[in-house]
Amino acid sequence: MIIKEYRKSIEGYSELEKEIQVLKKHDGDYALYGGKVSDTIDLYHPKRLSLKITGISQDTPSAKTFKLVSTKNYLPPFQAGQYINLFVEVDNVRTSRAYSIASPPNQSGYYEITVRRVNDGFVSNYMLNEVKVGDTFESSSPSGYFNYNPLFHGNDLVFLAGGSGITPFRSMIREVTDCGLNRRIHLIYGSRDEGDIIYREELNKIADQNDNLTVSFVISEPPSGYKGLTGFITSDLMDKLLDNLPDKMFYICGPEVMYNFCMPELEKMNILQRKIRCEVMGQAENITAQPGWPDAVKADTKVQVKIRGKKTISVASGEPLLNSLERNGMVVPVNCRSGECSICRIKLLSGRVFQPANAKIRESDRKYGYIHSCSAYPLENLEILI
Secondary structure, three states: OOHHHHHHHHOHHHHHHHHHHHHHHHOOEEEEEOOOOOHHHHHHOOOOOEEEEEEEEEEOOOEEEEEEEEOOOOOOOOOOOOEEEEEEOOOEEEEEEEEEOOOOOOOOEEEEEEOOOOOOHHHHHHHHHHHOOOOOOOOOOOEOOOOOOOOOOOOOOEEEEEEHHHHHHHHHHHHHHHHOOOOEEEEEEEEEOOHOOOOOOHHHHEEEEEEEEEEEEEEOOOOOOOOOEEEEOOEEEHHHHHOHHOOOOEEEEEEEEHHHHHHHHHHOOOOOOHHHEEEOOOOOOOOOOOOOOOOOOOOOEEEEEEEEOEEEEEOOOOOOOHHHHHHHOOOOOOOOOOOOOOOOEEEEEEEOEEEEOOOOHHHHHHOOOEEEEEEEEOOEEEEEEE
């Protein structure tokens, strides 16, 4: 069957063909723009950005904010709450980390990201100890779904932040206050001690100048005589700070331990699941403590991973498969590194892996044997296809 005859057999093709002729007659021939569509898309969502560090500020003893500008073109627009995946090379290992854009979307000349030191942090130590003004990096375009939806989220928002989880909220807060948007925000920000509070002076200043922003700092290890809020972000604390709970939309951003703590607290308050938005930052600190991890497998258990058509490597069960592959010189497309975007998926040909509950694996991937390498932990010898 020739192509023209095959097209006519497709349901709705004849109607579409008539519509094309009408458009050509009244609006011009869009075929003239053939090949230019991808160029237009790249203006708004390029696959890669080339960024240069133009400023570094010390926010706390353990956190710095980096200002990045484009070296080639303008920066693509983004929604407050989205992130970029920054590619780095550390000790001859090419890897990446996802960082929320901390600057507001109405500021289009640069992006800001804030990096907080992580214990034994492979990339965070590099960023905080070695990166200087003038250094250049490659990154992804802005991505992610942790953003405000005007159709469903209402105008009464509660932000629950922990540690560097404040970064997307800073972008959201700045957008609302800079642009005079009709949204009420109550930020509840948990930190270990006062010195850990990122953007403290800035947030207090914005709250003083804007009636629609309330900021509550909660310190889990307060000094003697501290008079502010202490402990954790519990349901009892939120009951004291918040009113009109059914009208509010809750956002949670912080380390996994915070997510695991706050979700049950919100359930105690009868907050519906559809009224909660979550962004878990980074990978699990201790994957062996996750529900379902087999007792017989230890974090330092060594297994063999055969990469079909390439080589076999030895890896530890307690490390994400993506990290192990990168350490051995393998390049895997990646973006979020937290089990959400599915870009790092690879095919599991044999063997078993552990994937935590927060890994958002599509049913089609489960059916055909694909795993998210950033959140897959090998439990035995594997064979994979990249």
